[in-house]
Amino acid sequence: MTDLTITDVRLTPILVADPPLLNTQGLHQPYTPRLIVEVVTADGVAGVGETYGDAKYLELARPFAERLIGRQVADLNGLFTLADEVAVDDSRVQNQVDVGGLRGVQTADKLRLSVVSGFEVACLDALGKALGQPVHALLGGKLRDSVEYSAYLFYKYADHPAGIASEKDDWGAALDPAGVVEQARLFNERYGFESFKLKGGCFAPDEEIAAVRALAEAFPGRPLRLDPNGAWSVETSLKVADELRDVLEYLEDPALGTPAMAEVAARAGVPLATNMCVTTFAEIKEAFTTGAVQVVLSDHHYWGGLRNTQQLAAICRTFGVGISMHSNTHLGISLAAMTHVASTVPNLHHACDSHYPWQSEDVLTERLTFEGGRVAVSDAPGLGVELDRDKVELLHQRWLDDAFAGLRDRDDAAAMRVLDPEWVTPAVPRW
Numbered sequence: 001m002t003d004l005t006i007t008d009v010r011l012t013p014i015l016v017a018d019p020p021l022l023n024t025q026g027l028h029q030p031y032t033p034r035l036i037v038e039v040v041t042a043d044g045v046a047g048v049g050e051t052y053g054d055a056k057y058l059e060l061a062r063p064f065a066e067r068l069i070g071r072q073v074a075d076l077n078g079l080f081t082l083a084d085e086v087a088v089d090d091s092r093v094q095n096q097v098d099v100g101g102l103r104g105v106q107t108a109d110k111l112r113l114s115v116v117s118g119f120e121v122a123c124l125d126a127l128g129k130a131l132g133q134p135v136h137a138l139l140g141g142k143l144r145d146s147v148e149y150s151a152y153l154f155y156k157y158a159d160h161p162a163g164i165a166s167e168k169d170d171w172g173a174a175l176d177p178a179g180v181v182e183q184a185r186l187f188n189e190r191y192g193f194e195s196f197k198l199k200g201g202c203f204a205p206d207e208e209i210a211a212v213r214a215l216a217e218a219f220p221g222r223p224l225r226l227d228p229n230g231a232w233s234v235e236t237s238l239k240v241a242d243e244l245r246d247v248l249e250y251l252e253d254p255a256l257g258t259p260a261m262a263e264v265a266a267r268a269g270v271p272l273a274t275n276m277c278v279t280t281f282a283e284i285k286e287a288f289t290t291g292a293v294q295v296v297l298s299d300h301h302y303w304g305g306l307r308n309t310q311q312l313a314a315i316c317r318t319f320g321v322g323i324s325m326h327s328n329t330h331l332g333i334s335l336a337a338m339t340h341v342a343s344t345v346p347n348l349h350h351a352c353d354s355h356y357p358w359q360s361e362d363v364l365t366e367r368l369t370f371e372g373g374r375v376a377v378s379d380a381p382g383l384g385v386e387l388d389r390d391k392v393e394l395l396h397q398r399w400l401d402d403a404f405a406g407l408r409d410r411d412d413a414a415a416m417r418v419l420d421p422e423w424v425t426p427a428v429p430r431w
């Protein structure tokens with residue numbers, strides 16, 4: 001009989017290289033924190049998970065990990081009750097937003113769920129390995145053999161600011177329509193992506209409209225999305241919708257907050273997607289009953305894991321709201337987890353987001369690959385990925401070395417201040 005008792009939990013904070021990508025808050029720093037979670041059973045089976053690595057997540061993950069020892073790896077529901085026992089320092093959530101608000105509201109519950117998700121995935125991986133079953137089978141079985149992702153286009157500089165330690169990337173700059181189209185071509189060439197999302201809210205809306213128009217010309221008929229992370233007023237959102245209605249699959253978080261989104265949705269004539277105004281179960285009712293969103297972009301990290309993602313998908317199905325997936329900077333562990341759960345969701349009709357192509361570094365022995373913009377659903381036991389200890393150690397050492405350099409907490413405004421000392425997180429609506 002397999003012993004599924006958890007006997008060891010390892011938490012490894014790391015810093016991963018990130019290119020100089022722009023968003024409405026500022027600029028990505030050259031390295032970004034992630035937390036690698038490993039749970040080990042009495043039989044020596046190890047499962048891996050990954051979540052946000054900023055200090056407030058680590059502070060919660062540590063006491064949570066201690067409480068896991070002696071519990072069963074299959075006790076997934078118990079993870080949530082256990083999380084409730086871990087106190088959240090109020091100053092970490094009161095009047096705070098995460099990454100300048102890119103991940104929506106910040107609450108103690110959401111912070112806990114973001115931590116639980118890393119452990120839930122690690123437990124599912126260990127359970128799958130112990131039982132010889134892929135994670136998708138533990139979630140009820142895959143409905144498709146591969147999952148489609150979209151190209152996640154960013155305005156970007158060619159390099160991080162001079163004199164700042166960073167890794168070089170080979171994507172070049174993208175600061176105007178021609179640069180955005182060139183980046184899209186590279187994404188298409190390298191990974192076969194068929195749909196394209198542009199991270200907007202960086203330049204005046206007319207410039208971003210021109211970039212999407214240029215994409216539509218270069219890739220006729222392909223699904224296109226524009227996401228300014230709530231940077232626009234209702235009026236500006238409606239103007240952009242008016243100009244791009246014929247080419248957009250959806251407009252993502254044009255304005256901030258459910259009431260503003262509902263106003264835009266009522267008149268835009270284009271579906272609205274969100275990963276900002278519906279990020280918790282508590283936010284669903286208002287958004288769905290006011291028709292504020294037509295597509296929810298789930299993120300298993302902040303929704304609390306893969307099974308919560310399935311529950312969210314079922315609620316969306318009930319209300320006739322679409323579902324797809326949001327992505328922050330993440331590594332192959334999370335891409336594998338996203339792919340497993342996405343393969344089990346019946347109503348997944350949009351290509352999911354993934355930052356993975358931007359991450360030149362990973363902690364796996366083998367990187368996951370996109371073929372025709374799709375990731376194959378693994379049938380190997382667990383997630384189907386293997387941790388490379390040397391790589392984990394290298395990236396962990398970078399985190400250790402950073403004690404005073406300010407990279408352990410993601411701060412896009414701080415990165416922008418290196419270029420523009422006057423930069424502050426822009427007030428919203430920005431346009």
Ligand SMILES: O=C([O-])C(=O)C[C@H](O)[C@@H](O)C(=O)[O-]
Pocket residue numbers: 021022023102103199227229275326327328329
């Ligand atoms: O709304 C979104 O899709 C995101 O917030 C994804 C990421 O946070 C992205 O904007 C970023 O990393 O700059």
Ligand SMILES: [Mg+2]
Pocket residue numbers: 227229252253274275276326
């Ligand atoms: Mg978004």
